[in-house]
Amino acid sequence: MNPHLLTILIFLPLVAAALMVLAPNALKSICKYIALATGLLQLVLSGAMYCLFHPKGSGINEERLYQFVDRSPWIRLDMGQIGRLEIDYFVGVDGLSMPFLFLTALVILIAIGASWNMQKSVKGYFILLMILDMAVMGVFSALDFFLFYIFYELLLLPLYFLIGIWGGAKREYAAIKFFLYTLFGSVFMLLVIVGLYFSVIDPTTGAHTFNMLHMMDAANYVPSSIFSSVAQRELFGIPARLLGFIVLFVAFAIKVPIVPLHTWLPDAHVEAPTPVSIILAGILLKIGGYGILRICFSIFPDAALQSAWWLGLIGVVSIVYGAFVALTQRDLKRMVAYSSVSHMGFVLLGVASLTVEGMAGAVFQMISHGFLSAALFFLVGMLYDRVQDRDIHHFRGLASLVPRFTVFIGITFFASLGLPGFSAFIGEAFVIIGAFNSETVNGLLPRWMAIAGSLGILLSAAYFLWTLQRMFFGGLRLKGGEAWTNALTDATPRETLVMIPMLTLALVLGIYPSLALGHINASVLALVELVTGK
Template sequence: MNTHLLTLLIFTPLAAAALMSLVPSRGKGLHKYIALATGILQLVLSGAMYYLYRPTEAEHGIADEQLYQFASHVPWIRLDMGSLGRLEIDYAVGVDGLSLPLLFLSALVMVIAVGASWKVAKSVKGYFILLMILNMAVMGVFSALDFFLFYVFYELMLLPLYFLIGIWGGARREYAAIKFFLYTLFGSVFMLLVIVGLYFSVTNPATGAHTFNMLLMMDPANHVPGSVFSALAGQELFGIPARLLAFIVLFIAFAIKVPIVPLHTWLPDAHVEAPTPISIILAGILLKIGGYGILRICFGIFPDAALQSAWWLGLIGVVSIIYGALVALAQRDLKRMIAYSSVSHMGFVLLGAASFTTEGMAGAVFQMISHGFLSAALFFLVGMLYDRVHDRNIYHFRGLASVMPRFTVFVAIAFFASLGLPGFSAFIGEAFVIIGAFISGSTNGILPEWMAIAGSIGILLSAAYFLWTLQRMFFGLPRLKGGDAWAAALRADASARETLIMVPLIGLALLLGVYPALALDHINTSVLALVEWVNKVR
């Protein structure tokens, strides 16, 4: 199997950014065409990898290298540290059933974001260069198997997002950008301390040196007895078991990205002030990095602490589901409503993960994939409306169906798909999460059954705010705050470019809703390995 495909997928955007830097700023059209060509190439590469991937049974759980395909492992940094030993940092990348679907999702969302950026007029060269750097960092995060490399890509995402929101955003863009930056940096700083502690707690059996290799960190056989985060000794820090404290720190860092209540407050501000393409990336990709980090790193390296915290994780998931839905129901700004709906829908990811059942975890990963392209579709639709009349207030629109029929069809399908209507992808993800939560309560005794019931209430609330918004804005006699001027601007309806972007997103939601095995066949093996890995410590 070609080991260079993944590296090519990761670093193609960096080559595109370098090429863009050589193109004069006046060549505005060329920058966006380079970005589009890069995105399409990545989509083809990720699609080819998805087709070539063959799920493999893991004999030694998620720490088994055989589980990861398209892998590359090259020595990167080697440094003799005297009495502290030898520093080993590798360029180690690979994908399994957890990461590969998210890579394909990221490639698709990036193409959508480039399409949504077609009319950007301010500092076009800088905008698309930053977009390509962000693209590279995202692909690297989902592929890294070395914790130091993961942290480099994770931090690299911050800079382009800060500028993309702070320069190209709305009226309060500086506030939103700084809030996003500080929230994420807060989690990252403490994550670095855990990474260093893990480094000195794990050795490479082949060389005897300390290592950042995440697969070696997952295996207790490689832990140094008595070290701070060793699985073989019960160390304490500040009166808390060291492994539990490390789990909590990493969980908070990733939970900020998910985001879960009460660490979610950066999200509505960032979405409202960010330009439409960046909102698409935030909802479609960035939130999934939080869920991926919890499953891959928190559960993979600290399964004992994860099981110990399962009840609290489930509770946080339920609170996020209900709270996000209730606040979405109270919103007047359409974009802010969808932002809070993301808080609610990502709560299902945490609830499914906390169930520690195959059904729940598979549902959590499927929900991340489904929410990725559905949220991208929703934010793109809001951007279509805002581009025409520069207003998003739900109460300023009525009867849009008679003014923009094609746009109304897209919105209705996206709303019904997002609220979990059978036949669409969100139904599969949420149903599996609820089933997993029930099984966890009745069979494993990990989560109480009332959490599954509370999750079901969240689905009902999502139907309430989506259907109320659909009824309020699109049906009845036309009444627009901007009068005839708005009506004239809106009658253009969805353009050919906008239709070309929306049709694949809606088609994918329908395809995965009717034939979920397209994703579940890849997800299942890795989820089974993760569930068995965690249950070993029970």
């Protein structure tokens, strides 16, 4: 096996972007073929890595339990009396990150398929898409906090331009709002990273380190340092470790997003072009959930245990609030955006339960929501491309006009609301079970949180089925009249080819969830043991 397989997966899009830069403007259409070839190669490579991956034991902070590890010295600087600055190129995957690499490859390929008819600045568009692809792969693979931060920040630039240049009428407002929200969290995250760096010692070299695995081990902290659990210091009257946890949590919660940090999401989705909406919902929200698990809970387990009740409450509020607001929307894309707020609330509820079934359900929910939300935004984009309208009240009886499209959206709606047999049911059911058992297992979450969270499943059925009924059944009635009737053609072979893998995956994981849970389980067990000590 090639020891640099993960590095190849991460930087393959950068090679593609370089080829696009070198391509002459007269052949700019070749960029989409380069992107397609890169996307297919990444999907095959990540799929092969997923098959080769073997979960091992427990102990989330032990390097030997990570696979496809690639590590080499990157930055070395002698700082005199302060010590030596050591930053490594250090990447690897475990059960928490491996599924997200495959999900990223799949969603990026879907976004490339949705971008096939892009006409505006094609070369620049696909170059930015490839840079974004590389950054996301890096975030899910980095085990050095400095390297993680670089990839995390690198996400901002391509997304800002993809929304701000190729978006809708209010694209500049949406792009700036997204940028400022994310940058706000990132700036304070950097302060915590610096504090952690000066708090942790590499046990082999004695130098301060950005190694995230060393940060997860309390034995590696300098007793007098700011984040040491031995000499618990306070900042602004708050224990330093708790404050560090809160700052990192807010940074990642903006990406999730949770209420009340969610307001950038509907604006970004509505104004973003369809492929970017697919990436935002399918991948970007998962970076927030992944960051909470990989960094907040793993590096500050004591603070995570202390904050579990409040995190569960925030999760419940996000579930119910997002569902109620989705129920009131007229814009189909905005409705799907608020449904994402609700569905990602289940992730936070499952994580806060600190039970194995709750955390496994949270990770499974992120994977399921990744390709189901991508499918939803792709379908909304199909409708908008034909008539330039997304108002739910402007459509009725579409089933008689576009039967194949109706089948696709019906299956996706039923899968997203958690119908048994589909992947979302497994994720949400495990989260509710974990939240319900939390009171018995560790005494953290009261059972009313699980009951309140299950209300979100009922509400999601309400807004999805009501939308399906209003738009697709009854007598044909369109605001655009005959012009819309002529424009509303059924799903093309290309669109069908994009939809079938996502719906198939939703069905396969719904029937055989061990395909994902088998990879997740060992890492979840290790994380629960790290946080709860049980």
